[in-house]
Amino acid sequence: MIEKPVLIRDDGLRHDGRRPDELRPIKMQVGILKNADGSAYVEYGGTKVVAAVYGPREVHPRHLALPDRALIRCRYHMAPFSTSDRKSPAPSRREIELSKVIREALEAVIFSELFPRTSIDIFIEVLQADGGTRTTGLTAASLALADAGIPMRDLIAGVAVGKVDGVLVLDIDELEDEYGEADMPIGYAASIDEIMLLQLNGVLTLEEFRRAIELAKEGARKIYDQMKKTLHDKYLKIIEK
Numbered sequence: 001m002i003e004k005p006v007l008i009r010d011d012g013l014r015h016d017g018r019r020p021d022e023l024r025p026i027k028m029q030v031g032i033l034k035n036a037d038g039s040a041y042v043e044y045g046g047t048k049v050v051a052a053v054y055g056p057r058e059v060h061p062r063h064l065a066l067p068d069r070a071l072i073r074c075r076y077h078m079a080p081f082s083t084s085d086r087k088s089p090a091p092s093r094r095e096i097e098l099s100k101v102i103r104e105a106l107e108a109v110i111f112s113e114l115f116p117r118t119s120i121d122i123f124i125e126v127l128q129a130d131g132g133t134r135t136t137g138l139t140a141a142s143l144a145l146a147d148a149g150i151p152m153r154d155l156i157a158g159v160a161v162g163k164v165d166g167v168l169v170l171d172i173d174e175l176e177d178e179y180g181e182a183d184m185p186i187g188y189a190a191s192i193d194e195i196m197l198l199q200l201n202g203v204l205t206l207e208e209f210r211r212a213i214e215l216a217k218e219g220a221r222k223i224y225d226q227m228k229k230t231l232h233d234k235y236l237k238i239i240e241k
Contacts, residue, residue, distance in 0.1 A: 004179055005175060005179060007164045007175065007176055007179060007180070008164060008165040008167050014164070014169060015175060015176075016173065018169075020168065020169045020170065021170050021215060021218070021219070023044075023159070023170060023171045023219055023222060023223070024044050024045030024046075024171050025043070025045060026043060026044055026045075026226060027042070027043040028040065028041070028042050028043075028139075028226060028227065028230040029041045029042075030144070030146075030147040030230055030231060031147055031234055032050070033050075033052050036052035036054060036148075037053055037054050037148040037149075038052070038144045038145060038147035039051065039052045039053065039144050040140045040143035040144040040147060041140065042136050042140040042143065043136075044130075044131075044132050044135070044171060045130055045132075045171075045173055046128060046130030046131075046173065047126070047128060047129055047130045047131060047132050047133055047136045047173075048126075048128040048136075049124060049125065049126050049127065049133065049136045049137050050124075050125050050127060050140065051123065051124045051125070051137065051140035051141045051144040052122075052125075053120065053121070053122050053144040053145050053147070053148040053150065054121045054148075055070070055121055055148070055150075056115040056118035056120055056150075057121075058118065058119070059071055059117065060119075065117040065119075066116065066117065067116055067117060068116055069112040069116055070110070070112040070113075070114075070115040070116065070118045071118070071119040071120070072103055072106060072107050072110060072119075072120050072122070073103070073119060073120070073122065074099050074100075074102050074103035074106065074121075074122040074123075074124070074141070075091075075099050075121075075123050075124065076095055076098045076124045076126075076134070076137055077091065077123075077125055078092075078125075078126040078129060078133065079126060081127075082127055082128050082129045083129050098134050098137070099124075101134070101197060102122075102124065102134065102137060102138050102141060103122070104197075105138060105196040105197040106122065106138075106141060106145065106156065106196075108194075108196050109142075109152045109153040109154055109155075109156060109189060109196065110150060110153075111150075111151040111152065111153070120145075120150060122141050124140060124141050130173050131160075131173035131174035131175070131176065131177045132158075132159070132171060132173070132177075132185070134185055135158030135160050135185045135186075135187070137158070138156055138158035138197065139156070139158045139223060139227065142155045142156040142157070142158075142227070143155070143227055143230065143231070146227075146231055153189065153192060154190070154191045154194075155189065155190075155191075155228070156187045156188065156189050156196050156197070157188055157189075157190060157220040157221070157224040157227060158185065158186070158187045158197065158220070158223075159185070159186065159188070159216055159219045159223060160172050160177075160183055160184060160185040160186070160216070161183075161184045161186075161212040161215050161219075162177065162180045162181075162183045162184070163180055163181045163182035163202065163204060163208065163212075164176050164180040164181070165180075165181075166181070168208060168211055168212050168215055170215050170216070170219045180202070182200065182202025182204050183200075183201045184198070184199065184200045184202075184204070184209075184212050184216065185197065185198075186198050186199075186213070186216045186217075186220065187220075188216065188217055188220035188224070190217075190220060190221050191224075
């Protein structure tokens with residue numbers, strides 16, 4: 001039997017030295033793929049994700065076109081080399097589920113009615129997984145949509161809160177996800193103060209749930225600010241040229 005690792009140290013810090021309310025180091029870049037209408041690369045610690053957006057464009061096959069809005073399609077996929085155990089390149093049930101969950105979150109902010117009979121296709125590729133792939137993917141997809149110039153109500157910042165050894169912690173990694181008691185990913189649109197995605201694996205008391213929501217919002221606001229800065233810096237460079 002594998003012994004459970006120490007996730008909360010005696011000094012109150014987590015196994016990687018972070019405080020309970022501390023995010024992993026986050027990196028973002030937009031406009032990384034010249035063949036996509038919009039693209040983004042996002043790192044949350046060891047989790048690395050690239051997202052690409054194509055559209056609005058003609059729908060194929062044409063019978064799928066919607067008369068009153070754009071068809072939003074999303075594919076979340078983990079590369080075969082993204083985990084320590086090689087995974088099949090075929091979409092798993094989990095990938096199909098997360099594609100749907102992320103699509104529904106993004107549909108809530110995209111002004112799809114501006115582009116009837118077109119499609120907006122979103123591709124999320126997890127290059128390296130170390131916990132929080134759906135929230136990193138959601139952040140990357142939101143940035144890629146903004147980079148493509150798709151009108152949106154707001155950007156969505158994704159982050160997960162976990163419960164580890166009875167302690168609520170922000171932005172859990174793979175070890176904390178595997179051995180923790182709960183995992184709650186959220187997608188938060190900070191400017192309009194709306195939660196667009198909320199899932200919960202495990203059990204939290206009502207009080208823990210309320211505190212977890214506030215902790216997640218606090219972390220998402222920091223990510224949101226970094227998203228806005230990343231977009232601002234790109235277009236500032238274009239203006240300066």
